[in-house]
Amino acid sequence: MANPLDLFKKKTKVAYSKFLERIIKDEKKRNGSLPDETGMKKIINTFKTVDKAVKLVEKDPKPTNLAKLRVYAQTAGVDISKYVSGLNSGTNPELIAAMKELKKNVEEMDSAVKALDSLAQHSSDPALAKKLLVKQKNLDAAVNMNIKRVSDFQNEIQKLSGKTPIDPKAVSQLATKLKKIQGDVKLASKEYLTIQADVRDAF
Structure with missing residues (x-):
């Protein structure tokens, strides 16, 4: 099986809010504006919470911290899905592809956190x-x-x-x-x- 530690570190090497900033910057550079700025602000706030939760897990991967991160990660995925589904048909496909890739990244991180949670709860050594x-x-x-x-x-x-x-x-x-x-x-x-x-x- 894949090493959940490797996957978690790979997926959180760069803060998610930084990924999102890059996507927004690229879209504004291409089209001069961003569709549904209100929806995007919600995602930005969610990812800031995700990034804080990631840092908590890095400091202490206890089950409560892992569980919180999973909730925030799943919320981020839902926020992205709502944002993408609300875009009109004329929206730049590169923006849609970038947001879907970000969602996939978060889902993979969530899977790694789930594995770490299992490790923390079922290991003979809880620490x-x-x-x-x-x-x-x-x-x-x-x-x-x-x-x-x-x-x-x-x-x-x-x-x-x-x-x-x-x-x-x-x-x-x-x-x-x-x-x-x-x-x-x-x-x-x-x-x-x-x-x-x-x-x-x-x-």
Whole structure:
């Protein structure tokens, strides 16, 4: 089965209100105005509540926080459906497609939250969901740091390749950095597999 932690983090990486802002901005750029601004304001307010609920779950994925997020996510889906169904036939199809895609995203997030709720309620360790979220957040931070290290490493290689003669000491330092990066990548991969196994065992 898909890792609910991965799916939840993927779907909430960018705040939903930010997604919506982008959709609105693109539509106004294309057509100069937005159809049914009142209906869209309702969706905006709902997504602001969803974003707050997401942050609560990230801090503490206890069943009450998960349940609240599910209610808000489902409300957002209903709001989008009402908005889209109320648009006239001449509405820009790109706006309709973007709103439907946003609804699909929210529904997938809701499914992930449902799985996390099951994990929190039926695990032999009630605090396991929280521990796993913390572990995954730490893993994400380590991966992002490694991405930066790789970028810095590539820049240093480019700088070194332009120098003549090449400094043996600089080459040695780069080799040490590369070993460190490779070691961290292996550790991150191992930690990712451990988290996946923990999630499977918890169900």
